[in-house]
Every structure is written in structure tokens, then in C-alpha cells.
Amino acid sequence: MPDILISDPTLRDGNHAVQHQLNAHQIAAYCMAADRAGIPVVEVGHGNGLGASSMQVGESAIDDATMLRAAREHLVSSKLAVHVIPGFATIKRDLALAIDLGVDVFRIGCHCTEADITQRHISHCRQMGKEVYGVLMMSHMASPSLLRDEALKMQSYGAEAVVIMDSAGTYLPDQVTERISELVDRLGVPIGFHAHNNLGMAIANSLAAVKAGAQIVDGTARGFGAGAGNAQLEVLVAVLHRLGIDTGIDLYGVLDAADLAEREIIPKLPTINSVSVVSGLAGVFSGFSTHVSRISTEYQVDPRDLFFELGRRGVVAGQEDVIIEVAIQLQRSKR
């Protein structure tokens, strides 16, 4: 049993970075490498999770069933996980499919102040005997006490762990410590942390989370994920190894998996570009980066202005359509 459970969403968060175009061959190859490395949990799917492929947030190259079959076939020891946002994913259509295809772990996510919407999905997965985590996204938009209350709701619905996401990559380590400590103190289930690297803090923040008592940490190969990417998995494993914290993951194995990811599935390594920095400062979902870059070019507005205005409006994942509206307003005001 490891000290810290590493969950690897390379094949889910990374899908944001390639406009959800990962194919079955890439999924199979990475799953084989991850399984060999002993990565305990591998998350697969559209960037926004099960059932999210759509015009609004981007259409996947392959459907959920094909992705999950490719992963399931090549994960022997590692558990297969999916990200689930109620609204995108329905119980009858999507959860039933994922359960039939052998998904082990269901991470039911929502905006950080809307835990109520996860009750039916969490309850259903528990009733089907599945492992279920609650996930609070854009967690910087809630105070630590509000975050605690929403996490308590998820725990009462049956979540067996609660993960908070720094979806905008905006946290500094002290903020992570404050939030994770509050959750660890008040909840009776393990707490997890999912970092983004917009301000270069993903590893430091993950470490702060672990030191504050988090028991689940997300990391992706080469940091492959939305915006500036996530905590870089192989670095995270190495740092925890150096601290004497066991992850149960083979170091060479995870380095090999990351090398394979760079060769086979990552067309462009994540970097902290100017837009990412602004996205982090503005506190806007990292998954907006590709949309903001495209739309700012189309409407000839400064993407940094666009991000700050989106941040001022407090937009959240699923409100991608607002980007165009804001771009048009900025364009008009510029004229």
C-alpha cells in the first residue's frame, strides 16, 4: 500500500491540449506503459469527461466507448478511472456504459459550489459497487469554509475521497495548505489535489497538499494537460521518492511512460506561455486556453485582455460560449 495514491489523468486532461483528438492507438500505448510503471489509477476520456464530446466544448476524435475499451484492454494492475460532470454525463447513457465497460473509479466533478448536483451520480456509482471520488473544480472560487461544506456534502452522498482542483492554476502553496488542512481536519475520507501549472506552482502546490495531509495527488506525463499543463507526473514521483514518500510507482517505469507520451501522444509539450500566466492570474479554467487563443485571433483582441475580462466575470468550465461574447465586446470597445 502506498503512502500517497497517484492518479494519472494524462489521457483525460491531456485531451484538452489536443482538442480531444487522442486516438485509440495512443490510449492503448500509454495505458500499457502506465500499467507497467505501476501507476495506480489512470483516467481516460474527453477533457471534460464522460459524455462531454460536443460542439460547445469540442468533439472527441473517438467516442467514449472506444476510448474506454482501448484503455481497459491494456490496464491490468492499474485501475481505470473516468471524470464525470453531471449534465455532460447522464446516468442511463454514460454511467451505465462506463460501468459495463469495466471502469473502476468514478470521479464525479462539479463546480466547487455546486456539490448538490453530484448526489445522484455519486449514489448511483456507489450502488453499483464502484469506487467513487467527489471532485470540486475551480476550487479557488470558493472560500476554504465553503469548500469544506461542499466536500462534506459529497462525503454524505457516499464519495470515498474528495479531490479539489486548481483548474485555473492560480494557487500559491499557502492557499493550498489552508484549503487541504481544512478538508483533512473536517472530513472522514481521503483528500486529493489536482494541480495546474499556470504560475509554475504545480509541483510545489502538490507538495504543499501532501504536507497538509492530502492522500491523493494527480499528475500527468510531461504535465500534459489543459493550459500550462498539470503537475508533471514523473517529477512528482521523483520528488516524493526523494522525500521518502512511497507512491508504489516504479521510477524508471514512469520515466519510460513519460518518454513514450512525449513521442506518441504529445504534439507540443506544455509550456507556461504568456496566455497561461494571465489565465492563472485571472483565475480562469485552463481548458479555455485553446479557445481563447483561437477566438482572440479571430476577433483581433488581446488574449490577455480576454482572459482578465473572463476572470472578472467569474466564468467556469462549460461556459466556453461566453468567450466569443466577451471577445466581441472587447472588439467593440477597442473601436
Added chain:
Amino acid sequence: MRLPSQNESITSDLNCAIEPHLSALAPLRNSELLVTGGTGFVGSWVAEAVAYLNDHHSFETRLTLQSPRASQFARRHPHLGRRPEFQLQDIDVRNLLELPRQAAWVIHAAASPDARQHASDPTRIIETIVSGTSALLKAAVRSSDIRRILNVSSGLVYGAQPLQLERVPETYFGSLDPSSFTAAYAESKRLAETLCASYGSQYRLPISTARMFAFVGPYQMLDRPWAVNNFVRDAIQGSNLRIHGDGLTVRSYMYPADMATWLLVMLVRGQDGSAYNVGHPDGVTLLSLAEKIAGMRPKEIRIQTDVLREARSIRSRFVPDVAKAGRELGLSARFDLDTSIRRMMDWATSEAC
């Protein structure tokens, strides 16, 4: 029309639980009993017990089951819902203005103990418990026939039971943090007890309180978010049983035939103003419970404790001291845990068929 008969094992279990208390229950003969929240777990078992007393001991007790959707009860449980001496009334206790005419006995069991509902809609839970209790007591004051009200409260009113306290007695006043929404149910139950004590003092209403702990047996729904329900559900499905933490959290489980018997005895013989714990006094760790349940299935079922080595201690304890019920009312738990679990499994399996 011939009524469907009572489940045979429920009849035989009620026979075992009730038989020693038949003379104590004599005041129920040829009288009328009202149960608020009457179609939930507690109400269903009280109805089974009254049906048993009427069928096998000619008690001729009339029963009214009230809840917001009581009429649906007859469809789910026709052997109870269609009995001529049982009445189903669709009433939300918060809107209760008067008690059924001739109601002599009241068991006030309205309010769901489901923590998921408490988390999603804590204000509604508070309103149901506090306003509902208030409405019931006001109606009782206007009635001249009331012989006693049994207020169904919860062992959660004690707050977290200290791990070193083996069994929590009625005299332990506990501690609750009222600043969190998670206290909504327990704090409301506390206030409901204070309301009962106040009506008892001010209007001389005869009221006793039953503080409920945990139960396992028929009528338990497998989708409820409690460990034993989850274990039984997963075991029936052939899945691994998962335990948070190290499995050393301690619970105790009473069989509901015992529970229904205890409630009826407390109703007719309880002391005015007294509170009694209702539950099994023998604690069991969740790990032992899971092993017991897994061992009852034909196929091998694995038990998985916390997947993380350094799991933070999340142990808790919820075990009642029931000496007072034994001393004052002659009550004891007659069913052991193995029997209770087997009955719950049989029930859940037959319900699924």
C-alpha cells in the same frame, strides 16, 4: 378480498420479540395508535408489530400511518396497507392540525435519517423536525384522549461518542458543533426533545423519548449511505467490500423486531419525560462486520480496507448503553447480529426478485 399474509420469518421474529411483553402491551388493546412518518423504516415495523398483535393475540388495535405519501404504502406493502383496521393518511406533519379522533397513542417518527438529504436540504430537515414536532404537540394539546406520545429521536443527539466511552448512556449530554450545516439533523432532534420536555412541563402532555441507534434487517433500503447497507448490497452483487480507514470504527445493530417491540413498550410503559436508548449494546468493528457479511455469501468476497498506508484515523463509535431500558422496562435485545444480517440479506434478495 383476501389480504396477502405477513412474511413468515417476520411473524416468527415478532413472536420471539413481543411474546415476553404481551401483558405490558395490554393497554394497546382496542385502542388507536397514530404513527407520524408512518411509512418509513420505523413506521413499517410498528405496523408489522401491530398486525402481529391483532392477528395472533386479538389486540384489535387500530393504526393510522401518516406521511406525505402514505397512500403509496399500500401498493408497496399491501399486506399492511390494505388491512381494514389500518388507515393511511397523506399528511405532512408540518401541516397537522388535529390528531385522528380517539387516537390514544402517538409514535412521532417523522423525518428521514438519510445523511444525503440532510446535506442537500438541511433547512428542510430542520423545518420538518422542529415545525413538525411543534405542530404535533399543538394538536396533542387540543386532544383529550392522548395517553402517551413517544418522540422518536436519535442517538446522534449525543454528538461524537468518545472512543473510550464503551456505551453511551442517556445521561451523557455530548457535544455538537452547531455552526455547521452537518449538525442540522442532530441539533433539530435535540430541539425537538426540548420542545417535548417543554410541552410536557407546560401542558402536562405525557411524552417519552426513544433515541435510536443503528438497525439491520428487513425494510432497510440498500441504497442508504450506511456501512452495513453498503456491505450487504455489495456482497449480494458479488463485489468487494470496501472500508474507509482501518476498519476499527465500531457500530452496533439491533434487529427491527426488537426495535418495534421496544418502541411499543416504551410507548405504553415509558416514564413521562424520560429518554431511552434504542439499539443493540454489543459493538462490532466494521472490519468484523464486513468479514461476517462476506462469509455469508457462497462466493469468495474480498474485503478492502483503506488503500493508503498512512490513512488518517477516522475511527468512530456509536454504541448505546441500554441498561435503563432493561432496568425500567424489562427490555433486552433478543436477536444477534448474524441473524439480523441474514434476515436483511434474505429480504433484499427477495425484494430484488
